[in-house]
Amino acid sequence: MIPPRTLRIESGETTRTIYVIGTELRVQLNRCAPSQCKFFSIKCNPTVQFRVEAGASAASVAMATPAGGSFLSPQLLTKNTVVFISMKLASELVNDSKLSVRFYGNKSELLGNAVLHLTAVEISLDIDADRDGIVERNNPNKASWKWGPNGHGAILLVNCDCESTFRKELDSEDEEITRVSDLKDMSKMILRTRGPAVLPEGYKLSLHISRSHAESVRVFRTSGKPQGSTLKYLLFKLFQKDYPLVLNKEQLAGEVPYVGGDSQQELFVEGIRFPDKDFDGLITINLSLLEPSGQGFPETPIYTDKVMFRVAPWIMTPNTLKPVEVFVCSTSDNYDFLKAIKSLVQSSGYKLKICHEYMNRGDRWMQDEIEFGYIDSPHQRIPVVLDSPRDRELEDFPYDVLLGPDFGYVTRYPVNERVSSLDSFGNLEVSPPVTVNGKKYPLGRIIIGVAFPTTAHGRNMTKVIQDFLWAQKVQEPIALYSDWLVVGHVDEFMTFVPAPDRKGFRLLLASPDAGYKLFRSLQVKGHGSAKLFQGKEEEISVDELMSNEEFRAENVYVQNCIDWNRDILKKELGLDDEDIIDLPILFKVFSEEDNRAAAYYPDMVNMLVLGKNLGIPKPFGPQVRGTCALEAEMRSLLEPLGLNCTFIDDFASYHKLLGEVHCGSNVRREPFEFRWWNLE
Numbered sequence: 107m108i109p110p111r112t113l114r115i116e117s118g119e120t121t122r123t124i125y126v127i128g129t130e131l132r133v134q135l136n137r138c139a140p141s142q143c144k145f146f147s148i149k150c151n152p153t154v155q156f157r158v159e160a161g162a163s164a165a166s167v168a169m170a171t172p173a174g175g176s177f178l179s180p181q182l183l184t185k186n187t188v189v190f191i192s193m194k195l196a197s198e199l200v201n202d203s204k205l206s207v208r209f210y211g212n213k214s215e216l217l218g219n220a221v222l223h224l225t226a227v228e229i230s231l232d233i234d235a236d237r238d239g240i241v242e243r244n245n246p247n248k249a250s251w252k253w254g255p256n257g258h259g260a261i262l263l264v265n266c267d268c269e270s271t272f273r274k275e276l277d278s279e280d281e282e283i284t285r286v287s288d289l290k291d292m293s294k295m296i297l298r299t300r301g302p303a304v305l306p307e308g309y310k311l312s313l314h315i316s317r318s319h320a321e322s323v324r325v326f327r328t329s330g331k332p333q334g335s336t337l338k339y340l341l342f343k344l345f346q347k348d349y350p351l352v353l354n355k356e357q358l359a360g361e362v363p364y365v366g367g368d369s370q371q372e373l374f375v376e377g378i379r380f381p382d383k384d385f386d387g388l389i390t391i392n393l394s395l396l397e398p399s400g401q402g403f404p405e406t407p408i409y410t411d412k413v414m415f416r417v418a419p420w421i422m423t424p425n426t427l428k429p430v431e432v433f434v435c436s437t438s439d440n441y442d443f444l445k446a447i448k449s450l451v452q453s454s455g456y457k458l459k460i461c462h463e464y465m466n467r468g469d470r471w472m473q474d475e476i477e478f479g480y481i482d483s484p485h486q487r488i489p490v491v492l493d494s495p496r497d498r499e500l501e502d503f504p505y506d507v508l509l510g511p512d513f514g515y516v517t518r519y520p521v522n523e524r525v526s527s528l529d530s531f532g533n534l535e536v537s538p539p540v541t542v543n544g545k546k547y548p549l550g551r552i553i554i555g556v557a558f559p560t561t562a563h564g565r566n567m568t569k570v571i572q573d574f575l576w577a578q579k580v581q582e583p584i585a586l587y588s589d590w591l592v593v594g595h596v597d598e599f600m601t602f603v604p605a606p607d608r609k610g611f612r613l614l615l616a617s618p619d620a621g622y623k624l625f626r627s628l629q630v631k632g633h634g635s636a637k638l639f640q641g642k643e644e645e646i647s648v649d650e651l652m653s654n655e656e657f658r659a660e661n662v663y664v665q666n667c668i669d670w671n672r673d674i675l676k677k678e679l680g681l682d683d684e685d686i687i688d689l690p691i692l693f694k695v696f697s698e699e700d701n702r703a704a705a706y707y708p709d710m711v712n713m714l715v716l717g718k719n720l721g722i723p724k725p726f727g728p729q730v731r732g733t734c735a736l737e738a739e740m741r742s743l744l745e746p747l748g749l750n751c752t753f754i755d756d757f758a759s760y761h762k763l764l765g766e767v768h769c770g771s772n773v774r775r776e777p778f779e780f781r782w783w784n785l786e
Contacts, residue, residue, distance in 0.1 A: 110190060111408055114138060117209055117218030122201055124309055124395060126409040127228040127300075131191040135183060135207065140217045143209040145180035148189065150205035154224060156191045160184050180213045193226040196300040200225050227301030229311070231393040231411040233260035233293070237783060239484040241296045249412040251388060255784045261483040262323070262389065262415040264377040265291045266490055266514035274509055278378050283326055283349040287511065290486050292374040293415060295325070297393065303366040308398030310405065313352050313373075314359035319389045322417065324376040325353040327362055349374065353391075362393075377417050380516060383573035387417040418481045419578035420490055420516060421782060422536040423775040424550050425715040426604045426611050431457035432716070433772040435466045435500070440759040440770075447714070447721065447771065450752050454716040461503055469499035470760070470770050473597070474530035476504050478774040481514065482782060489774055490514035495568065496530045518570045526565040528555055532595035532769050533567060533588060536581060538602055538611040539780075542680035548780045551679065552581045555588025555596040564589040580782045584678045590667040592702040597768050599668055599691075600675070601711050603720065605747045609685055612747065615672060616711045617688035618661035624690045624739055625652055628728060636728030636735070638707060642757065648728050657694070664693040664703050687743050690736060704764050708757060710740055712766035716773070720744065723766040724753040 110132035115121045117140050125131060135146055148156060158181065181187075191205060201223040209217045235245035235258050251259030265277040269285045277288055297311070313325060326349040352360035352373065365371060381387035392412050396405035432451045436444055444460070451458040461472065469475070477492045493504040493515065509515040519525075527533075537550040552575050557564025566589075575583050588594050599616040625648050628636060634649035651657065675681060689711050693703040705712075708723035727736030734753075741751050760770050 113191075113222075115207065115220040115222055117220050120221040120223065122223040122306060123225075123397065124306060124408065125191070125193050125203075125224045125226045126395060127193065127196060127226060129192070129409060133189040133191065133207075133222075135187045135189060136185045138207075138220060139183060139209045142211045143183055143217055145210040145213055146183050146187070147178045147180045147208045147210070148205065149178070149208075151203045153195060153203045153226070154191060154193055154205050156189055156205065159188050159190070160186060180208075180210050183209075191222075191224075193224065195226065196228050197224075197226045197302050200302050200304070200306050202302075225302060225306055227305070227395075228299060229393070229395060229409065229411060230298045231391070231413050232296045232298060233413045233415070234484060235260055235413075237261065237484050241294055243298060249390070249414055251414050251416050253783065254786050257783065259783075260293060260413065260415045261783060262293045262375055262377040262417050263291055263481050263483050263486060263488075264380050264417060264514070264516070266481075266516055267291060267488060267512055268509050268515075269511050271510055274505065276509070276515065278376065281324070281351060281354065283374070289349075289374055291488070292326075292376045293483065293485070295373040295375050295391070295413065297362060297371045297373060298369070299364060299366075299371075300368045301364075301366065305364050308405070309364075310396050311362050311364050312359050312394050312396055312407075313362055314392050314394065315353055316390070317358060320353075320355040320358055322377065322379045322385055323353070323389050323391070323415075324351065324378060325360075325391065326350065326374045326376070327352050328372045375415065377415075379417070380420055380574070381417055381577040381579070383577055385417075385577070387419070387577070387579075389415045389417065391415070416783075418483055419580050419782060420479050420481060420492060420574075421549060421578070421777070422477060422479045422534075422552060422581060423777065424536045424538045424611075425602045426538040427775040427778065429454070429456045429716050430774045430776055431459050432714070433459045433461060433472050433774070434770060435461045435463075435470045435472050437463055437466065437468055437470050437759070440470060443754065443756050443759050443770070446752075446754040447767075450714070450719060450721045450754070451716065454719045456716060461500070461507070465500075465503055465507065467499035470763075471498075471500070471530070471532070471765060472772045473532045473769045474595075475500040476508070476772060477531040477534050478772065480777045482777060484781075487777060488512045488514050490516055492531070493517035494529055494531045494534075495519045495525050495571065496527075497525070518574045520568040520570045523568045523570065525568060526594070528565045528567045528588065528594045529571060530593075530595065532593070532597045532765075534575075535596055535600070535602075537584075537679055538604075538609070539778075540609065540679045540681075542678065546786065547582065548785065549581050549778055549782060552583040553596055553600075553675075554583055554585055555594060556585045557589040558587045561589060565594055580785055584674065586671045586674060587667060588671075590664070590702060592696050592704045593764050594702075595769075597712055598705065598709055599671070599711060601713060601715065601768070603715055603744065603747070603749060604718065609681075611685075613675060613679070613681060613686045614711050615668060615686055615688055616691040616693075616705070616709065617668065618665045618692050620688040621690035621692040622652070622658075622661070624735065625728075628730065628735055633728065633730050633735075636730055638728055639726045640729060642726060651692075657692075660695040660703065661692055663695070663701065689743070690739055705761070705766070707736070708761045709766045710736070712768040714754075714767050714771050714773070718748055719750045719752065721752050721754050721767050721771075723761065724755045724757065726757060
């Protein structure tokens with residue numbers, strides 16, 4: 107309920123004001139009555155309604171509009187007598203309604219008369235508060251925001267794509283609308299008014315925002331088209347923008363024209379920045395009716411309407427969502443790898459995008475440079491790439507190649523923090539949807555790797571990236587311990603694959619224990635002389651591997667690190683042991699100083715997931731009757747889930763450089779069907 111607006115009238119004077127439909131004017135009669143006044147009476151047009159209250163200490167007196175325009179009989183004036191004035195219909199002419207108050211010393215002694223001329227207008231600043239894609243009139247919940255399927259509040263996209271394909275610049279960095287197509291990335295806001303052809307002299311409508319929101323939003327309006335000759339229109343087009351800027355960080359308030367009659371004016375709200383540590387994503391926009399105060403004084407607001415938006419979060423997509431296109435780099439030494447990836451992608455029915463060497467400049471780690479996600483609203487949904495701060499030779503690829511019309515871009519770069527390997531996005535994953543202790547995460551949970559809590563000098567993902575991920579709210583992050591790895595990425599020991607049962611997926615974890623169990627079984631069956639890495643310079647038999655006590659101790663340490671993360675994942679994702687598959691992968695500690703490890707043979711958990719088809723690093727395990735024992739074990743674990751295993755040779759071009767298939771590829775996937783604003 108809008109509180110009544112206090113209005114001053116004076117005995118012996120005529121006051122003129124605008125009344126806004128749906129509000130009340132409050133006149134305290136004792137303040138404006140002559141000093142000797144003891145009684146009053148009221149007369150008004152039939153278009154005006156009023157009621158009189160004598161204060162809390164006396165009974166309220168309800169007075170209807172007098173019939174035939176006659177004065178009410180004089181009423182006793184108390185120090186708390188208040189008149190509440192309202193109107194139901196908008197005016198056709200300025201000052202076309204009237205209310206008069208007569209003041210008396212006694213019931214027959216007239217002391218003075220105060221006259222009030224009223225112009226009634228309807229004003230409504232409207233948004234899509236019920237999230238159905240339609241800007242409805244005066245939704246009662248438009249000034250607040252609530253999560254959930256029964257929630258309310260409008261949604262605003264960050265305008266982070268680029269309508270131009272030449273001399274690229276983020277649309278959010280442009281203070282002008284140069285293409286009509288850019289409007290679809292903005293949220294529509296409608297100013298609806300009803301009233302006389304013009305407002306009384308000096309009155310105006312003004313949009314305004316707080317300084318704290320000014321860095322996050324811009325507002326444009328449509329400009330009126332002049333009537334008349336073609337020449338007049340051409341001159342208008344030459345000197346007048348179609349979509350003038352109303353609000354930005356330098357202009358916190360801006361006048362919007364009052365059109366008159368029963369009209370509506372479209373405005374377009376542009377998101378400038380994503381939620382972050384210093385911005386919760388909520389933005390309030392105000393529309394005020396300003397009244398002139400007198401020459402030399404600023405106008406004062408007499409009515410304010412408010413609307414609220416929430417900026418849409420950046421959302422990651424898990425392996426269980428359908429792929430759209432696969433990205434991989436072409437380098438001078440990965441021809442066979444690229445050929446195998448191309449075959450897998452094409453047979454799976456998806457698109458392959460190759461980043462050639464003139465662009466990647468020898469940087470093959472496509473997964474580390476970018477993370478694909480999207481932003482979503484009832485009226486528009488676009489993919490958005492998050493560019494990591496690693497900024498090696500691939501640094502230009504996301505901006506120069508991916509950014510474009512309906513393809514957004516966002517990045518975060520630390521100012522006072524050192525970027526480490528943990529800031530590469532092989533260290534950024536997301537789970538499929540889960541339910542944990544009754545709490546639903548229908549968009550999954552983000553997973554990052556950090557240093558062990560007791561490590562004084564460990565590497566961490568920079569705070570600016572972590573703050574950004576946490577601020578999106580809809581995929582509450584989980585921090586794992588990954589600093590025990592040389593490279594330090596969570597995708598070196600875990601991934602998710604779709605499954606037809608249980609929770610709809612399985613968590614795959616690297617497991618030295620599973621590796622030793624498999625190799626012990628080979629020894630028992632008389633295959634201890636079978637060799638790993640056949641055809642490679644570092645061939646070694648199962649017996650030699652199993653007799654290496656130092657190597658065994660290293661893998662006990664690695665298993666402890668993975669088990670720590672296993673327990674976190676079970677707790678934070680609500681998983682049982684039946685939801686986890688342990689893959690037989692051994693690790694080698696490469697640095698005695700800090701005991702950081704990497705996969706000993708190609709890391710099979712670091713796979714490319716394309717629906718039911720998996721591109722798995724070829725492990726070059728021991729051959730038993732012409733079959734790789736590691737490949738056979740992987741098939742026995744994954745094929746019962748309906749998954750197809752394709753083993754890709756990445757040994758020389760990726761594994762020897764401490765990366766694998768997943769590190770060298772990236773997948774843009776379809777968005778969730780679930781809409782983020784329906785989160786409970």
